[in-house]
Amino acid sequence: MVRYVAPMSSSVQHHAGRQVRPRWPHLGRPQILLLIAAPMTIVASFLPWLETALFGPVTGAALGGGALTDGMLTFYAGVFAFPGVIWRSPRVVAAHVLMLGVAAVGVPGWRLMWALRHVPGFGEAWLPGPGMLLALVSGIAALVALAMLAPRLSRRKSAPVGHTG
Numbered sequence: 001m002v003r004y005v006a007p008m009s010s011s012v013q014h015h016a017g018r019q020v021r022p023r024w025p026h027l028g029r030p031q032i033l034l035l036i037a038a039p040m041t042i043v044a045s046f047l048p049w050l051e052t053a054l055f056g057p058v059t060g061a062a063l064g065g066g067a068l069t070d071g072m073l074t075f076y077a078g079v080f081a082f083p084g085v086i087w088r089s090p091r092v093v094a095a096h097v098l099m100l101g102v103a104a105v106g107v108p109g110w111r112l113m114w115a116l117r118h119v120p121g122f123g124e125a126w127l128p129g130p131g132m133l134l135a136l137v138s139g140i141a142a143l144v145a146l147a148m149l150a151p152r153l154s155r156r157k158s159a160p161v162g163h164t165g
Helices: 010-015 029-044 070-085 090-118 130-154
Strands: 048-052 056-059 126-128
Touching (some): 029 070, 029 090, 029 130, 048 090, 048 130
Antiparallel strands (some): 048 056, 048 126
């Protein structure tokens, strides 16, 4: 019995020896963590950051002065970090993850330290809200993803054998 085998195109034959790249996640677990941390930061930006006995819940979007509030800073960081989920370059993904980690840990952490110094009655008059805690957790997840990406950032692409410059 003779079987017909369709001829392969030249591009398939040319690339057949190369290693197949994964479809997604391109960089593995760091991009999955980023896929979780970025939307979590976006949602946390609009949740209550401080629970007060006198004023009730105070959202992250209401904290801070001027047009750029604490919640808006973390919201913008989450939106900017989200495209890092689809990039293939470890350096680009690391930049997105670093920016999210710094903003999502720094802004709520600074606001928590400010509240501890300036607002009396911690535990009785006010408590950190779910938005502040969720933003901190998402920032820590982003920094863990950055630590997972670190070995890939230190690798340099070597020049082909026989290539002088």
